[in-house]
Amino acid sequence: MALPLARPTRRPPSAKSRRPSARPSARPPARRPARSPSASRLRRSQRRTAALLITPFFVLFAVVMAAPIGYAVWMSLFQERSSGLGFGGTEQVFAGFGNYTKALADAGFRASFAHIALYCALYIPVMIGGSLALALLVDSALARAKRFFQLALFLPHAIPGLIASIIWIYLYTPGLSPVLEWIGAFGGSWDFYRNDHVLASLVNLSAWQWMGYNMVIFYAALQAVPREVIEAAVVDGAGALRTALQIKVPMIASAIVMTVLFTCVGAIQIFTEPKLLNQRGAPSIDTEWSPTLFIWKAGFVRHDYGLAAAASLMLAALGVVLSYLVTRLGNRWKAATS
């Protein structure tokens, strides 16, 4: 994912590195006069080694990624029709784009995209803003105990997503939760599962898991910002806040764009958290709340594989479109700031 951004800068070293490996053939007589015809043999053995080294990956890639995608495309074109009165079993019939229109016509499917759009609108600013702010704080000359803070903030990422969700769901549960206890002690009350609160509960859960991870990425990028640039800004009279927002943030643009990209692609696949909230009986999180929940239900509860495949492919397409948009906008931003 990071890749489209990282590639242009990475290319020169690889181009450079290619040259030395070709060099032996350019000056063989000096070193190994006995093996003058070895250049082509060397190249042949190199090609053979390369093939040997990459074959396992691409064989598995074909089996585990390409084949399922191809199969999903094929599956999405067929529907199961029950023959007769439904007693004669079902048969596969070619449906063209039938499954796609069926999915798009499904109110639950459309609603699931509306849900994640709303979720992203809240989650992405909170998450990116939060982790950026934390990275700038840790990067600031005033911060103490930087190692401790980095570790403490990264800790949630070491906790598996399912367990993190379970812990937070318990922290949302009346009777079990110290958080609700504290709120109660101050005379307040809060229902984490109520319709107009549940999105915030969900965002909190995801942000808790990923903020520290992204903070470490941003912090690493900030460390790479040349100190002279910052010193120059300070000499020019920029305060710490201005330096942070106008000098440091634009200079780590590519890390920010990459993180937004990762966050978007992750967010559209959200499954575990809403599934657990649904299990807890949060009233507005239904069994088709997110597209992946919809797909799961279509495939494994309703056994409508064609519909599930079509929905999966549309979700994948959304991911590709989002990646394209984020990279485009990111490139424009980088061009504007540099």
Place this chain on the structure above:
Amino acid sequence: MSTLTHDTAPATQPSASPRPATTAPRRTTPNALLSKGAVNGLLIIAAGYTLLPVTWLLFAATKNHRDLFATSGFAFGDFNLLANLRHVLTFNDGIYLRWFGNSVLYSVVGSAASTLICVATGYAFDKYDFHGKEKLFGLVLGGVLVPTTVIQLPMYLLATKAGIVNTYWALLLPALVNPFGVYLARVFSEGYVPNEVLEAARVDGAGELRTFARVSLPMLAPGFMTIFLFSFTASWNNFFGALVMLNDEQLYPVNLGLFMWNSVTQQQPEFYSLVITGSLVAVVPLVVAFVCLQRFWRSGLTAGAVK
């Protein structure tokens, strides 16, 4: 304290500006103190937020079922940790241990194999020229973009046809393919294995494969560790895949087992302490591993993030 402020004032307002020297110290000293307090205060709040749920888990795991609801979240009840642990480890003929072993198998064995494959592939992409190289690499990058949950259903159906649903292979096989690992391996190979070393090995007459195994692989060890950690986390976290592929309780990873226990807590509240203590047992080794191996995940994040 005064020495501290004297130290920081010139650091933030470098001495390069001689003109406001008379006024600057007076104005920045309280300011610097204030902002130092603000910066560290905010960080403490943030760290409190990230540490709170884990701390609560620690407290909760020490309580018996009654205290779990009767006592305050951050207070001790009767110290019941050992009894809880015994309960988790022996419940249902020790199924938790079996789940834990399964998780280790899926994550450690799967990731080690997958990382070796990634490193070999990334190394070949970096060090060798071959036909259609950049196109193949483009395919790898495309693979990074494919959301895994999206191909889970067709993968399940193919696995059904192949007869591997409800076997260890159902989770191990998909875990072997890690396109992002290949990308990282290529970056690491560029950084860690100088081409001159390969040249020297060739001059000494070492075969290419032997050079890879004996010379390059050891040099790639930190990169190997980094990719291993990434893929380990991914498989340890893989809940959706396990939910789809496995029906047999005996094959569950910890994740899925805890999910199943958690799903009955509302009918049978005594499962709460099983889930809580089970979560703690699953989390502690991971946290320890992350703290010990921090330089690896940091280098992986950096390799992915900073050009």
